[in-house]
Amino acid sequence: RHIAIFQRHVCDKQLTAIQFVALCTVMERGxxxxxxxxxxxxxxxxxxxxxxxxxxxxxWVTLTTDPNDQRKVMVVITEAGAAIVEAMVPNxxxxxxxxxxxxxxxxxxxxxxxxxxxxxxxxx
Numbered sequence: 638r639h640i641a642i643f644q645r646h647v648c649d650k651q652l653t654a655i656q657f658v659a660l661c662t663v664m665e666r667g668x669x670x671x672x673x674x675x676x677x678x679x680x681x682x683x684x685x686x687x688x689x690x691x692x693x694x695x696x697w698v699t700l701t702t703d704p705n706d707q708r709k710v711m712v713v714i715t716e717a718g719a720a721i722v723e724a725m726v727p728n729x730x731x732x733x734x735x736x737x738x739x740x741x742x743x744x745x746x747x748x749x750x751x752x753x754x755x756x757x758x759x760x761x
Contacts, residue, residue: 642735646728649721651695655680657725659688660697660714664722668711670703679756697721 643654662677663669669677675685689712692698697718703709714722737745 639736643732646732648724648728652721656688656692659685659692660718660722663698663712663714664719668713670709670711674712692718
């Protein structure tokens with residue numbers, strides 16, 4: 638349901654929800670390794686590689702190497718990538734509202750709490 642709503646409200650029809658998550662992660666965290674993106678989003682490594690490849694083809698991210706470890710690929714958001722994220726912010730609120738339209742305010746708060754709890758780092 639959420640993916641269908643996302644596709645209806647997205648500002649660029651070629652942008653997928655998973656690509657948006659990756660862009661938001663890199664925008665929020667700055668230059669990020671693929672492992673950083675995997676850990677932040679819980680998207681599997683093979684999928685992240687494909688997502689980053691498509692974002693690079695759209696010129697929404699660039700790839701560079703970590704100055705401390707030349708073997709590590711770093712993903713950096715471009716101005717165009719940042720612009721698409723900023724353009725999506727109002728749409729993202731619409732998407733969230735539409736996704737939760739059948740929930741009352743207390744249910745929305747409970748759902749958000751549970752989602753945050755699910756996404757929290759596991760206790761060792």
